[in-house]
Amino acid sequence: MKTISAALSLVLAxxxxxxxxxxxxxxxxxxxxxHDKGGQWGRVYEKHLALDTSVRLEAHxxxxxxxxxxxxxxxxxxxxxxxxxxxxxxxxxxxxSIHYNYTWKQDVSxxxxxxxxxxxxxxADAVHSGMMSRVKVNDRKVxxxxxxxxxxxxxxxxxxxxxxxxxxxxxxxxxxxxxxxxIARGIADGVxxxxxxx
Numbered sequence: 001m002k003t004i005s006a007a008l009s010l011v012l013a014x015x016x017x018x019x020x021x022x023x024x025x026x027x028x029x030x031x032x033x034x035h036d037k038g039g040q041w042g043r044v045y046e047k048h049l050a051l052d053t054s055v056r057l058e059a060h061x062x063x064x065x066x067x068x069x070x071x072x073x074x075x076x077x078x079x080x081x082x083x084x085x086x087x088x089x090x091x092x093x094x095x096x097s098i099h100y101n102y103t104w105k106q107d108v109s110x111x112x113x114x115x116x117x118x119x120x121x122x123x124a125d126a127v128h129s130g131m132m133s134r135v136k137v138n139d140r141k142v143x144x145x146x147x148x149x150x151x152x153x154x155x156x157x158x159x160x161x162x163x164x165x166x167x168x169x170x171x172x173x174x175x176x177x178x179x180x181x182x183i184a185r186g187i188a189d190g191v192x193x194x195x196x197x198x
Contacts, residue, residue: 021122021156021195025067025093027086029149030054032099034077039102039165046100046165047075049174053162054098056184064192069093080148087153094123094194095157096187097149100174101164109167110138111183114145114159124158126198127190134186135179137163137170156194160187 030051032038038046051072058068069090071083078086087095101112111131115124124142132139140161150157162183163170173179 021094021197023092023094023155023195025069025090026061026191027069027071027090027093027095027155028054028057028061029071029083029087029095029097031097032077033072033075036077039100041102041165041171044165044171044175046102049100049162049165049180050098051075052177053180053184056181057096057098057187060185060188061191064188066191083149084152087149087155087157091155093155094191095149095153095155096127096191097147097157097159098187099159099161101161102166103164104166106166106168109164109170110140111135111163112140112161113142114147114150114161115142116144116146116150116153116157120150120156120158123156123190123194126194127158127160127187130188130190130193131160131162131183131186133189134182135173 032047032050036047040046054070058070061068069086071086072078113124113128115121128142147159150159163174165171
C-alpha cells in the first residue's frame with residue numbers, strides 16, 4: 001500500500017510539473033500596423049511581414065489543436081495598451097509578438113527572441129530553437145528585454161524578431177512566402193515543445 005501511495009505521489013508531482021504549461025490558447029501579436037509601418041526599406045514594411053507571418057503561425061497552431069487570438073487581423077493600428085487589453089482577457093494562454101528588425105547598419109542580420117520573466121525565457125528558448133532549426137540565419141540568441149508588450153503581460157510572453165529588413169540578403173528572403181512560413185512553423189514547433197516541457 002505504501003508503495004502504491006508513493007508511486008501515486010510521484011505521478012501527481014510529475015503531473016503538476018508537466019501541467020505548468022498546459023495552456024490551450026496562443027495570443028499572436030503582429031507588430032505595428034496602420035500608420036505605424038515599423039522597420040522599412042523601400043516598399044518592404046515590417047507591419048506587412050509581421051501580419052503575414054502571424055496569420056501563417058495561426059494556421060499551423062490551429063492544425064495542432066490550439067485556440068488562437070490575433071491582436072489585429074489586417075492593416076490597422078493597435079496601441080500597446082490595446083494589445084495588452086486583448087492579452088489580459090485570456091489566462092490559460094501564452095503571448096507571442098511577431099516583429100522584423102531594422103538598423104542603420106546594413107550588414108547586421110539574424111534572428112533574436114526576447115523575454116522578461118523566467119517562465120517566458122523557457123518559452124523564448126523553445127521558440128528560438130524552433131526557428132533556428134527551420135531557417136539558416138545568424139543566431140542573435142535569446143535575450144532579456146523590457147519591451148512594453150512582454151513586460152506588462154500576465155501570461156508567458158515573448159517578442160520575436162524574424163530578421164533584418166535593413167539587410168539586403170535577409171530582406172530578399174523575408175519577401176518570399178517560404179521564409180515567412182518557415183519562421184511561422186519554427187515558432188509553432190517551439191510552442192509545442194514548450195507545452196510539453198521539452
